[in-house]
Amino acid sequence: MSYSYQRIVVKIGSNVLTLFNGLPDLERIAHLVDQIAALKKRGLEVILISSGAVASGRSMITIPEKKDNVAARQLLASIGQIKLINTYLSYFEKHGILCSQVLVTKEDFRDRLHYLNIKNCLEILLKHRVVPVINENDVVSVTELMFTDNDELAGLVASMLEADALIILSNVDGIYTGDPNLPGSVVITDVRKGNEEIQSGISISKSSSGRGGMVTKLGMANKVASLGIPVHIANGKKDHILSLILDKKIEHTYFHPEKQVSGKKKWIAHAWESATGSITINQGAKEVLLSGQARSLLPVGITEVCSDFKKGDIIRIMDTSFKLIGVGIAEYGADKARERTGIKGHKALVHYNYFYLVD
Ligand SMILES: Nc1ncnc2c1ncn2[C@@H]1O[C@H](COP(=O)(O)OP(=O)(O)O)[C@@H](O)[C@H]1O
Numbered sequence: 001m002s003y004s005y006q007r008i009v010v011k012i013g014s015n016v017l018t019l020f021n022g023l024p025d026l027e028r029i030a031h032l033v034d035q036i037a038a039l040k041k042r043g044l045e046v047i048l049i050s051s052g053a054v055a056s057g058r059s060m061i062t063i064p065e066k067k068d069n070v071a072a073r074q075l076l077a078s079i080g081q082i083k084l085i086n087t088y089l090s091y092f093e094k095h096g097i098l099c100s101q102v103l104v105t106k107e108d109f110r111d112r113l114h115y116l117n118i119k120n121c122l123e124i125l126l127k128h129r130v131v132p133v134i135n136e137n138d139v140v141s142v143t144e145l146m147f148t149d150n151d152e153l154a155g156l157v158a159s160m161l162e163a164d165a166l167i168i169l170s171n172v173d174g175i176y177t178g179d180p181n182l183p184g185s186v187v188i189t190d191v192r193k194g195n196e197e198i199q200s201g202i203s204i205s206k207s208s209s210g211r212g213g214m215v216t217k218l219g220m221a222n223k224v225a226s227l228g229i230p231v232h233i234a235n236g237k238k239d240h241i242l243s244l245i246l247d248k249k250i251e252h253t254y255f256h257p258e259k260q261v262s263g264k265k266k267w268i269a270h271a272w273e274s275a276t277g278s279i280t281i282n283q284g285a286k287e288v289l290l291s292g293q294a295r296s297l298l299p300v301g302i303t304e305v306c307s308d309f310k311k312g313d314i315i316r317i318m319d320t321s322f323k324l325i326g327v328g329i330a331e332y333g334a335d336k337a338r339e340r341t342g343i344k345g346h347k348a349l350v351h352y353n354y355f356y357l358v359d
Pocket residue numbers: 012013014015016169170171172174175176177178179180201202203204205206207208209210211212213214
C-alpha cells in the first residue's frame with residue numbers, strides 16, 4: 001500500500017544535482033522534474049526546496065577564493081541561481097507546469113507577520129498549481145542571517161505548510177549505522193522518538209558540495225517528526241526515487257511522526273531561537289510544564305522577568321538556574337508580567353497551546 005500524501009515538500013541537495021566534476025547534472029534534474037510532474041498528475045501538491053546555486057555558479061566561473069569565503073559564495077550563488085532556475089523552468093515547461101522562484105533568508109521566518117507573508121505566498125502559488133522552487137537567498141544571507149543549510153529551511157517550510165510529508169533527497173540511501181563508505185554500515189530504516197543509537201553512527205563527514213551534512217538532517221528530521229510530520233531521507237541519485245518512496249518500494253530512512261501539533265506551535269518550534277524576552281520560574285511551575293499535561297503557565301510561578309517582551313512575542317522560560325525549559329507566546333507584555341510575578345489569581349502568561357518544550 002502506498003502513502004496517501006496530498007501535499008509533500010521535497011528537498012534536493014546540491015550533490016544530487018551535480019556531477020562528480022561539479023557541473024550540473026542536467027539529466028538528473030530533468031528526471032527529477034519528470035517525477036514531480038508525474039506526482040502532480042496523481043493529484044499531489046509538491047513544494048521543491050532546491051540547493052545547487054553555488055554548485056551551478058562554480059561550473060560557470062573560476063575564482064581563486066576559498067569556497068567558504070562569503071564573497072565567493074555570493075558571487076557563485078548570484079550567477080548560479082539564475083542558471084538553476086532557468087533549467088527548472090525549461091524542464092517544467094515541457095510538462096505544461098509552471099514553476100516559480102522563491103528566495104528566502106532566515107529573517108523572513110522570525111516574526112509571525114513575515115512568516116505568514118511567506119506562507120500566504122506559497123499557498124497562493126499552490127492554489128494556482130505552480131511548483132514553488134525555494135532556495136536560500138545566498139546573495140544576501142550572510143553569517144547570522146543564514147540557515148544552517150537547506151535542510152533546516154525544508155523543515156521550516158514543511159511545518160509552515162502543514163505538509164503531509166517531507167522528503168530529503170541526498171546522495172546516500174538514508175542514514176547509516178556508521179560511515180556509509182565502510183562495509184559494515186547499513187541503512188537505519190525506522191526512526192522513532194528516543195532512538196539514541198542513530199546519533200552515534202553519524203560522522204561529521206558530508207558530500208563534496210553539501211553544507212550541513214547528516215548531523216543537521218538528523219536534528220531537523222527529529223524536530224519535524226516531533227511536530228507530527230513524517231520525514232523520509234533517501235537517495236536522489238536513484239531513478240524513480242519519489243514514486244519508489246511513496247509506493248514503499250525502496251529502503252531508506254523513515255522518521256515516524258508523533259502527534260500533530262497546531263500551526264502556531266510549529267512556528268514556535270522553528271522560530272524560538274530569535275526570542276528576545278525571558279523569564280524564570282519556580283520549581284512547582286517547572287514540574288507543571290514538564291508534566292506533559294495540558295497546563296498553562298500562571299504568573300504565580302514566575303520568579304523574575306529577566307528581559308522585556310510584548311504581547312504576542314515568543315519568550316524563553318528558564319528555571320532559577322537559567323536552564324532553558326521551553327518557549328511560548330506571551331499573552332501579555334513584560335510590564336504586566338512584572339506586576340503579577342508570584343501573585344495568584346491572574347490570567348496565564350503562556351497558554352498550554354502556545355508552549356513548546358525545548359529538549
Ligand atoms: N551515518 C551517516 N549516514 C549517511 N550519510 C552520512 C553519515 N554520516 C555522514 N554522512 C555524510 O552525509 C552526506 C550527506 O549530507 P550533505 O553532504 O549535507 O548532503 P546534501 O547536499 O544532500 O544536503 C553523505 O554524502 C555522507 O557522506
